[in-house]
Amino acid sequence: xxxxxxxxxxxxxxxxxxxxxxxxxxxxxxxxxxxxxxxxxxxxxxxxxxxxxxxxxxxxxxxxxxxxxxxxxxxxxxxxxxxxxxxxxxxxxxxxxxxxxxxxxxxxxxxxxxxxxxxxxxxxxxxxxxxxxxxxxxxxxxxxxxxxxxxxxxxxxxxxxxxxxxxxxxxxxxxxxxxxxxxxxxxxxxxxxxxxxxxxxxxxxxxxxxxxxxxxxxxxxxxxxxxxxxxxxxxxxxxxxxxxxxxxxxxxxxxxxxxxxxxxxxxxxxxxxxxxxxxxxxxxxxxxxxxxxxxxxxx
Numbered sequence: 118x119x120x121x122x123x124x125x126x127x128x129x130x131x132x133x134x135x136x137x138x139x140x141x142x143x144x145x146x147x148x149x150x151x152x153x154x155x156x157x158x159x160x161x162x163x164x165x166x167x168x169x170x171x172x173x174x175x176x177x178x179x180x181x182x183x184x185x186x187x188x189x190x191x192x193x194x195x196x197x198x199x200x201x202x203x204x205x206x207x208x209x210x211x212x213x214x215x216x217x218x219x220x221x222x223x224x225x226x227x228x229x230x231x232x233x234x235x236x237x238x239x240x241x242x243x244x245x246x247x248x249x250x251x252x253x254x255x256x257x258x259x260x261x262x263x264x265x266x267x268x269x270x271x272x273x274x275x276x277x278x279x280x281x282x283x284x285x286x287x288x289x290x291x292x293x294x295x296x297x298x299x300x301x302x303x304x305x306x307x308x309x310x311x312x313x314x315x316x317x318x319x320x321x322x323x324x325x326x327x328x329x330x331x332x333x334x335x336x337x338x339x340x341x342x343x344x345x346x347x348x349x350x351x352x353x354x355x356x357x358x359x360x361x362x363x364x365x366x367x368x369x370x371x372x373x374x375x376x377x378x379x380x381x382x383x384x385x386x387x388x389x390x391x392x393x394x395x396x397x398x399x400x401x402x403x404x405x406x407x408x409x410x411x412x413x414x415x416x
Contacts, residue, residue, distance in 0.1 A: 122396070126177060126178065127176050127177050128174075128175065128176055128177065128215065128216065128217070130162040130164075130174050130176075130215070131153075132151045132152060132153055132164060134174075134213055134214070134215055135151045135164045135166070135172050135174070136151050137212075137213040138172075138209055138212055138213050138215065138219070139151070139166070141212055141213060142209050142210065142212060143207060143209065143221065146166060146170065146221070149166045149167030149170065150165075150166075150167060151164050151165070151166055151172070152164065152165050153165075154171075158323070158337065159176070159177075159393075159397065159400070160175060160176060160177065160179070160180035160183065160337075161173045161174060161175055161176060161180060161183070162174045162176055165224070166221065168224070169223065169224050170206070170221055170223065170224055171221070171222040171223070171224050171225075172219065172220070172221055172222075173220045173221075173222060174215065174217075174219040175217050175218075175219065178217075181217045181218065182218075183338075183339075184205065184208055184218055184219060184220030185208060185218060186338075186340060187203060187205040187220065187222075187338065187340075188205045188208055188220070190257060190260060190338075190340055191203060191204070191205060191338065191340075192205075193257065194252075194255060194257065194315075194340070197251060197254070197255050198248060198251050198252065198255075198335075199244075199247050199248055199251055200244070200248050200332060200333065200334055200335050201225060201326075201333055201334035201335075202334060202335060202336075202338070203222050203223075203225065203334075203336055203337075203338070204222055204223035204225070205220055205221075205222050206220075206221050206222060206223055207220065207221040208220055209221065225326055225333075225334050225336075226328065227326040227328045227333050227334060228327050228328070229323055229325070229326060229327075229336075230322045230323065230325040230326070230327050230332075231322060231323070232322050232355065232402065232403060232406055234322075234327075235322055235325065235327075235355060235356075235360075236322075236355065236356055236357040236360060236406070237356075237357050237359060237360055238356075238360055239359055239360050239363045240331075241325075241331075241332045241360070242351075242356055242360040242361070242363040242364040242367075243363055243364070243367055244331075244332045245320070245325070245332060245335075245351060245355075245364065246363070246364050246367035246368050247367065248335060249317070249320075249348045249368060250367070250368065252314075252315050252316065252317060252348070253314040253315060253316075253345060253348075255315050257315055257342075260315060260340065260341065260342050261341055261342065262313055262341065262342045262343070263313070263341050263342065263343040263344075263347075269308055270303050270304060270306060270308070270380055270381075270384070271304060273384050274304055276388060277300055277384050277387050277388060278300075280387040280388045280390065280391055280392075281293070281296065281297055281300070281387055283390075284387060284390050284391050287390060287391065287394060288390075288405075288408065291412075292408055292409065292412050295412035296383060296387065296408055296411065296412055299379070299380070299383055299411060299412065300380065300383060300384070300387070303377070303379075303380035306373055306376050306377055306380065307373050308344070308377075309344035309345070309346065309374070309377070313342040313343050313344065314342065314343070314344075314345050315340070315341075315342060316339075316340070316341060316342070316343045316344075316345065316347045316348045317335065317338055317339065317340065317347075317348055318338065318339025318340060318341055318343065318347055318348075319337055319338070319339040320335070320348055320350060320351045320354075320355070321350070321354045321355050321403060322354075322355045322403070323399065323403075324336045324337045325355075344374075344377065345368075345370065345374060346370070346374045346375075346377035346378040346381055347378070347381060348378075349365070349368065349370060349374070349375065349377075349378025349379070349381075349382075350378055350381055350382040350385065351364060352364050352365050352378060352379070352382070353378075353379055353382040353383070353407050353410040353411050354382050354385070354386065354403055354406070354407040354410075356410075357410065358410075361410070379411055379414070382407050382410075382411060383407065383408070383411045385404075385407070386403070386404040386405075386407035386408050386411070387404070387408070389401070389403075389404045390404040390405070390408075
């Protein structure tokens with residue numbers, strides 16, 4: 118099964134489009150075979166180009182600009198990190214009927230992680246925590262800050278409450294009740310008032326690349342300066358109880374930051390559940406897993 122259309126206004130792409138874009142803009146790669154990759158990612162359509170390249174085309178307007186950000190920041194960031202990251206090579210422009218910039222990356226070999234494969238992996242949790250700590254320690258002068266109104270818990274309140282109402286028939290009643298209770302308590306949490314740190318911004322199992330069962334690379338950066346709670350979300354959207362404990366122990370957040378991370382993981386799961394219910398089973402699976410992890414914890 119492959120994902121179909123997920124968004125209103127989503128841009129259609131195809132292998133033929135990628136071949137035409139390459140021929141027009143990057144003739145050095147025009148002779149390479151192009152084939153689509155099955156991906157449950159919501160922002161980009163992915164195409165394998167030959168054996169060594171990946172073409173990445175935004176599906177939707179909110180993803181435009183991510184390739185440019187990768188080209189600007191990832192080459193500066195990667196040498197400071199203990200894991201591999203995507204390697205952008207070239208920025209393509211609109212053309213052949215496609216309206217947005219797009220990118221060509223070096224192919225990273227490996228296998229995308231799955232919830233079932235990593236939720237109990239304490240070693241992987243420690244490796245991901247080491248990556249987050251290294252990321253926080255980097256100094257990327259000029260990196261954009263998060264747009265606070267899009268991400269603070271109080272501002273997320275109205276859309277999350279709407280998603281809760283839409284999810285009432287999609288969840289077991291006790292899970293729904295507990296999720297609503299956790300979210301309402303989270304509204305009183307203090308925000309992050311210290312200097313923001315570099316965050317990945319979208320850490321979860323399917324943005325982790327494994328080789329021989331070991332964590333080798335982290336993909337699909339939402340790179341920005343933000344609250345460190347943002348990168349605590351894998352504690353609930355990727356890991357079960359033991360691996361979560363290892364991840365949080367390594368990152369050692371204070372109680373308020375831990376609670377914000379839990380609330381952000383809950384919010385993202387609730388917002389995704391009704392939106393992708395009929396179009397993206399991978400995201401629905403992760404959302405339900407996250408809700409289970411969050412609601413099973415004691416306050």
